[in-house]
Amino acid sequence: MSILKIKNLNFSYNNNKKVLNDINIEFEKGKIYGIFGKSGAGKSTLLSLLAGLEKTKDGDILYNDMDVDNISREKYRSTVVGIIFQSYNLLYKYTPLENVILSMNIAGIKNINKKEKALELLNKVHINEEKANSKVLHLSGGEMQRVAIARALSTSAEIILADEPTGNLDKANEDEIITILKNLAHKEDKCVIVVSHSENVKNMVDKVFYLENGKILDN
């Protein structure tokens, strides 16, 4: 059964130019998907809609067959989806540990040892305790993105959305990030959706969708 469904989705911003045109896709748990397409094709817009950052106007997004518009935005964004951006979007003056714990606090997570859970997640993405306690500012790009992945996982989100997560990284770091995301799908049964430009990423995902002028091309 699919965890996330896009049904007859059309979208335009206020200027009325159609950015997404009749999109229909079903995503399952345990798989990693790639969405590819030229700059301006509508990839980030699609991901924003899936993330609940942008509201649907025409067509539906269903999470476990429930219309996402009928679920509390806050709950959906803080517990169902985890988001990873090209530019990491971390709090640079804080430590990785603080970044992950803050995200748990925002999600209202209680009754667990948050520090222990955060260290465990950081450890999973190969950030050791010493790194976890030094400022994000001092980390490399690859390390920052791994912290962002730990943060996305901190609320036990079932769906991980990544917008060009390796856009600022070299090939070795890209491989590492995609391998981590792939393992989350294959070993932890997450549904992972990655927007990318990279041929290398294309070869690492389970299924590829191409977006062109707002439409999904048959492949």
Ligand SMILES: Nc1ncnc2c1ncn2[C@@H]1O[C@H](COP(=O)(O)OP(=O)(O)O)[C@@H](O)[C@H]1O
């Ligand atoms: N907030 C916005 N307001 C108006 N137009 C936007 C906005 N964000 C993106 N667009 C337009 O929507 C189209 C798709 O953009 P985007 O989804 O960012 O594409 P991609 O991520 O594939 O490069 C582009 O024409 C872009 O200019």
Ligand SMILES: [Mg+2]
């Ligand atoms: Mg984009």
